[in-house]
Amino acid sequence: MPLGSDTVQRDTHELAFLVGIDVRTRGRGQGTVTPQAQAARDAASAGGNGGKSLHPAKSSTNKPSIPEFDAEESLAELRTLAESAGAKVVGEILQRRDRPDPATLIGAGKLEEIAGAAASANADLLLFDHDLTASQQRNVEKIVKLRVIDRTQLILDIFARHARTREGQLQVELAQLQYMLPRLAGRGIEMSQLGGGIGTRGPGETQLETDRRKIYRRVRHVEQQLENVRRIRAQQRQRRESAPVAVVALVGYTNAGKSTLFNALTKAAVLSSPRMFATLDPTIRSVTLPSRRKVLMSDTVGFIRNLPHTLVSAFRATLEEVQRASLILHVSDASSRLSVEQDAQVEIVLKELEAEKKPRLRVMNKVDLLDVEVAEALVNDALLDAKTVYISAAEGIGLDKLLARIDAMIEEDRISRVRLRIPQKEGKTLAILEAQARIYSRKYKDGAVEMEADAPASVVRRVREWIVSK
Ligand SMILES: Nc1nc2c(ncn2[C@@H]2O[C@H](COP(=O)(O)OP(=O)(O)OP(=O)(O)O)[C@@H](O)[C@H]2O)c(=O)[nH]1
Numbered sequence: 001m002p003l004g005s006d007t008v009q010r011d012t013h014e015l016a017f018l019v020g021i022d023v024r025t026r027g028r029g030q031g032t033v034t035p036q037a038q039a040a041r042d043a044a045s046a047g048g049n050g051g052k053s054l055h056p057a058k059s060s061t062n063k064p065s066i067p068e069f070d071a072e073e074s075l076a077e078l079r080t081l082a083e084s085a086g087a088k089v090v091g092e093i094l095q096r097r098d099r100p101d102p103a104t105l106i107g108a109g110k111l112e113e114i115a116g117a118a119a120s121a122n123a124d125l126l127l128f129d130h131d132l133t134a135s136q137q138r139n140v141e142k143i144v145k146l147r148v149i150d151r152t153q154l155i156l157d158i159f160a161r162h163a164r165t166r167e168g169q170l171q172v173e174l175a176q177l178q179y180m181l182p183r184l185a186g187r188g189i190e191m192s193q194l195g196g197g198i199g200t201r202g203p204g205e206t207q208l209e210t211d212r213r214k215i216y217r218r219v220r221h222v223e224q225q226l227e228n229v230r231r232i233r234a235q236q237r238q239r240r241e242s243a244p245v246a247v248v249a250l251v252g253y254t255n256a257g258k259s260t261l262f263n264a265l266t267k268a269a270v271l272s273s274p275r276m277f278a279t280l281d282p283t284i285r286s287v288t289l290p291s292r293r294k295v296l297m298s299d300t301v302g303f304i305r306n307l308p309h310t311l312v313s314a315f316r317a318t319l320e321e322v323q324r325a326s327l328i329l330h331v332s333d334a335s336s337r338l339s340v341e342q343d344a345q346v347e348i349v350l351k352e353l354e355a356e357k358k359p360r361l362r363v364m365n366k367v368d369l370l371d372v373e374v375a376e377a378l379v380n381d382a383l384l385d386a387k388t389v390y391i392s393a394a395e396g397i398g399l400d401k402l403l404a405r406i407d408a409m410i411e412e413d414r415i416s417r418v419r420l421r422i423p424q425k426e427g428k429t430l431a432i433l434e435a436q437a438r439i440y441s442r443k444y445k446d447g448a449v450e451m452e453a454d455a456p457a458s459v460v461r462r463v464r465e466w467i468v469s470k
């Protein structure tokens with residue numbers, strides 16, 4: 001690798017050259033794009049920038065097709081991904097082709113051209129906005145004489161950077177090993193020579209440079225350790241489940257603002273960041289609803305289109321919280337031009353998790369970035385749609401309404417009205433009620449307090465000996 005020595009010095013800012021590929025045959029099955037389709041595409045991209053899309057989920061009566069990111073949007077997303085991996089983007093090229101080249105994805109002539117452009121921009125690596133087979137990757141590297149990373153590998157690398165807990169790190173390592181296995185042939189020596197950098201972080205160089213058998217052994221070892229970690233998690237969960245507390249899971253496209261919302265609601269300090277996939281490890285905290293019931297809120301890894309399949313399964317544990325949740329909060333970036341496409345991707349993952357039928361609340365975030373009057377109307381109009389709430393997690397707008405809506409949708413630990421008569425010396429019982437019930441009336445009589453309150457079932461059970469009537 002000619003740039004090997006350089007990359008060590010600039011590890012924090014590798015210079016990346018992006019390659020997008022627009023393969024026109026996809027989707028239609030016809031080989032060419034119809035003039036109507038092209039016109040629609042042009043119209044969509046022309047109208048997109050000025051007016052922000054404010055149409056939540058109510059698409060027209062068209063057939064339920066999955067909206068696709070077009071190649072430019074996809075390349076823009078790759079740019080953000082590259083930056084999230086710590087690279088500096090020094091150039092990009094979008095290559096349109098009718099059909100992918102089986103050997104190199106894009107033609108050898110075009111690759112020479114890209115190699116020239118990348119060299120003059122001093123790039124350390126080429127990032128492909130497409131997945132490459134093992135042999136394509138090798139062939140392309142031979143021609144461009146640069147390290148070549150595909151989209152899956154880039155996402156794996158970001159995951160490797162951001163995993164904090166033991167479980168998260170093990171999951172990423174497993175996914176990286178699985179990605180590497182079919183790509184091992186003929187690469188052993190090159191890998192050992194690479195310095196640190198995108199696509200080389202992770203399982204540990206010593207394992208990578210050895211043979212396949214050793215990697216298999218490592219896979220088994222990691223799987224065993226994951227099993228252990230998961231067993232402990234399951235025990236913790238069992239303990240949690242003995243109390244009737246509902247789990248509310250935040251899901252959404254990467255960067256939608258889930259962690260920011262999680263922080264705002266739990267007043268916790270979970271890293272929120274403009275980088276994609278800032279959150280990898282599931283985080284659970286308790287939130288008190290207006291009814292004074294507590295729920296457990298779980299912040300999860302963000303979704304992205306074409307999430308590498310190895311990761312979908314590897315991150316099963318992270319998403320287990322979604323499968324167990326009583327309520328799913330689907331957070332979207334209301335200011336994003338791509339929110340419809342992003343929502344469709346979230347839908348796909350929810351289906352994969354068999355969680356698409358769970359009670360759901362749509363949370364349209366970042367309304368502070370919309371036109372002020374539009375935002376105000378959206379936040380205040382409660383009749384708009386019982387299943388949608390507009391908020392700004394960063395500015396704290398609409399959070400009370402969101403909490404009230406969650407409260408209304410949670411079935412666990414039902415609230416009921418009770419009348420109680422409690423001796424004044426029962427300080428502890430009175431304190432429980434003060435903290436966990438809504439008290440409507442209080443009368444002091446003969447050393448006792450008579451009160452009427454709305455309390456969750458768990459509290460009612462604890463104070464049952466003082467109940468006068470329900
Ligand atoms: N303007 C604005 N920015 C926001 C809002 N909520 C979040 N952000 C920003 O959006 C970016 C992403 O926020 P995160 O909370 O990390 O997003 P996330 O959904 O947890 O992302 P991943 O964990 O990567 O999936 C950060 O730069 C936040 O500051 C909001 O209401 N308004």
Ligand SMILES: [Mg+2]
Nearest residue numbers: 258259278279
């Ligand atoms: Mg997050």
